Amino acid sequence: MRPREFDHDEVLRIAFDQFWRKGVRGTSLSDIARDAAVQRGSLYNAFGSKEALFxxxxxxxxxxxxxxxxxxxxxxSLRKRLTAFFDLTITNFRSGTPPRGCPTTRGLMELGGAEGEGLDDNARQAFANLISRITALLQDTLAAGAARGEFDGNPAAAALHIVTVTRGLAVLERAFGDEPQLRKIAAHTIDLVLGRNGG
Amino acid sequence: MRPREFDHDEVLRIAFDQFWRKGVRGTSLSDIARDAAVQRGSLYNAFGSKEALFxxxxxxxxxxxxxxxxxxxxxxSLRKRLTAFFDLTITNFRSGTPPRGCPTTRGLMELGGAEGEGLDDNARQAFANLISRITALLQDTLAAGAARGEFDGNPAAAALHIVTVTRGLAVLERAFGDEPQLRKIAAHTIDLVLGRNGG
DNA sequence: ATCAGTTTTTGACACGATGTCGAGAAAGCA
DNA sequence: TGCTTTCTCGACATCGTGTCAAAAACTGAT
Structure with a gap:
């Protein structure tokens, strides 16, 4: 059979960069084809559809x-880990020039809810994964370090709260683009969850 | 001059209903024209463009x-007001069949960030307005009822936190569609901000 | 070396959406 | 009744998605 003339992974990388910067609906397959130096038809052949490519x-x-x-x-420490988590989150939102925001959140709001329920599953999965990881982290801290008083709340509720805040940060980033503000919210959230003296 | 043949406000109402249900990019002016029994050209004449109409x-x-x-x-009480606020927010997200989500958040993620910075200003305005209202509410409570211990935190930081959570709820609503979960997060947030015994 | 088979590439096509334009229709006013 | 203004309506240009068939390029077997 005839071999493919382009690098499959490279095209995915280029495509995602465009989707991230301009949104799924704001990016045409012609844009991606031009950027990747591939024929538009080849994209359909290789990936199926625009949504499948995304x-x-x-x-x-x-x-x-x-x-x-x-x-x-x-x-x-728990506080250090949560701080690193929020830092990673915010840094990711603010990467690129201009900052690209959160691709998961944006993709979810762009695709989910119309007819094509495309990203719903992926976003759900990503969020659920995040929630259970943080729940586990809090549970471990609760079990292992209760004496140290790092955390004494409800792990599941706190993890859900934290992830909810990160989703809110994704939205506020788009609205205000004020990175220091985002970091303040993150710090405040950690204080609320751990107690201002915890960790 | 010749009077317009359709009800300006009625068309806005119909248009917003479609935008809310299907998203801005997922709604065509032909859809709106059909629903409103108005010619597509008349919409352009009366409102300028799709984004202007939105x-x-x-x-x-x-x-x-x-x-x-x-x-x-x-x-x-403060707790009652915040509870009513979250309730209004969530009820709004969950209105319609199927639930339509938050139009502000969705519009912001759909329009903002590409080229047309359309909803940015409106969403920013709406969020900023919300933040200052809640800040004022918390400040008033702090000043008037400090003795009662309803709230003793930083009003601005707490208000920002609360609004951030509502934005996160808008995202989680799209991802999970789990209304009880949203209400739990809201209750937990109020507890965190007020202290579990406050209010 | 040639040839059949398979997959990719490529360009043409159909369809729908946005937005523009001009001609015609209709209302109000003198 | 006639004029003017505005709206309505259909045609058009442009762009985006997605499909299809034919051509091209590689593989492996004869």
């Missing part, structure tokens, strides 16, 4: 992001 | 919503 590009991004997340949540 | 329809909605907001924030 989903594959998103999965690629999500894999990369997961590694960073592991690192952020993996070491130090 | 913005005018949004302003109309925002005016309606403001009245409900006043009512929710206007009476009772």
């Amino acid at each position: 989903l594959q590009a998103y999965e690629r991004y999500a894999g990369d992001y997961l590694a960073k997340l592991q690192k952020a949540l993996g070491a130090g | 913005l005018q329809a949004y302003e109309r909605y925002a005016g309606d919503y403001l009245a409900k907001l006043q009512k929710a924030l206007g009476a009772g």
